[in-house]
């Protein structure tokens with residue numbers, strides 16, 4: 001038994017788009033000399049490269065996977081959306097939603113990205129692996145059933161959950177989303193359901209601008225099974241771990257899942273260009289240790305992390321490496337070259353006390 005690491009070079013070939021950073025080119029927005037969207041393959045490829053250089057990848061069970069099947073995709077996405085996506089992809093690419101450009105073959109790459117998540121969940125639930133990480137790209141947590149947005153073209157985690165449920169492998173799931181942006185797609189897909197507890201820990205007022213409120217708790221049978229924790233900009237290591245210890249872990253324990261899935265974005269990292277938080281590689285290590293301990297206590301250690309955002313090409317690899325060290329229990333490390341600089345930049349005790357007060361206030365509203 002081991003920790004699985006699901007990846008495929010083909011996912012790094014997802015491309016496309018007339019963007020300069022997150023802005024459509026045109027009018028007064030000049031094209032960038034190098035690159036378009038911040039969602040580039042380099043953050044992910046450099047994570048895999050760092051793991052190869054340190055030797056961590058050799059301590060893991062590296063696998064690829066088949067593309068998610070149309071049957072898998074249809075459990076979450078309507079045929080009209082899949083047909084439009086496939087057709088435009090075959091014609092050379094384009095865009096169907098908001099900030100979700102793709103090139104020729106983008107449909108198959110997105111299906112492979114979802115397939116990595118499906119295979120990771122399947123292997124862990126079968127007991128073939130202790131736990132697993134899926135280096136999915138494009139990401140999935142913003143994608144609605146019929147509207148791609150925020151770089152997300154298919155709802156990777158929801159597709160994996162529905163595939164597992166269709167096979168009768170598990171009934172109760174937790175999705176913990178620590179990407180710095182609100183997991184609006186996952187929330188919407190499971191908003192009416194009491195079999196999937198969705199928890200999103202995100203920067204207040206970041207993308208999307210109109211979702212992620214603490215008062216959005218679910219609907220009908222799903223009332224109480226959606227938890228949003230919007231944190232103020234500037235939250236760092238202490239605030240993230242306080243939110244995990246005081247709210248996230250107790251809520252997961254009360255739910256008692258069969259499997260925990262983490263929507264694992266690294267854009268709460270202190271150098272990320274799309275957010276204003278101060279998490280460090282050690283923050284991700286400590287959050288992973290906490291969620292791993294919860295999985296061991298509640299569901300036989302069954303835990304799958306699925307890669308989402310994270311746009312700092314230099315720092316994401318170190319955050320990811322620390323996460324995989326913790327997930328696998330390996331002693332192979334990649335020392336964080338920014339540790340000292342980011343320790344000095346953490347919020348001081350007075351702002352941390354304010355953040356704890358804000359988190360306590362969020363808890364009082366649940």
Ligand code: ZN
Pocket residue numbers: 179180181265267308309310
């Ligand atoms: Zn994000």
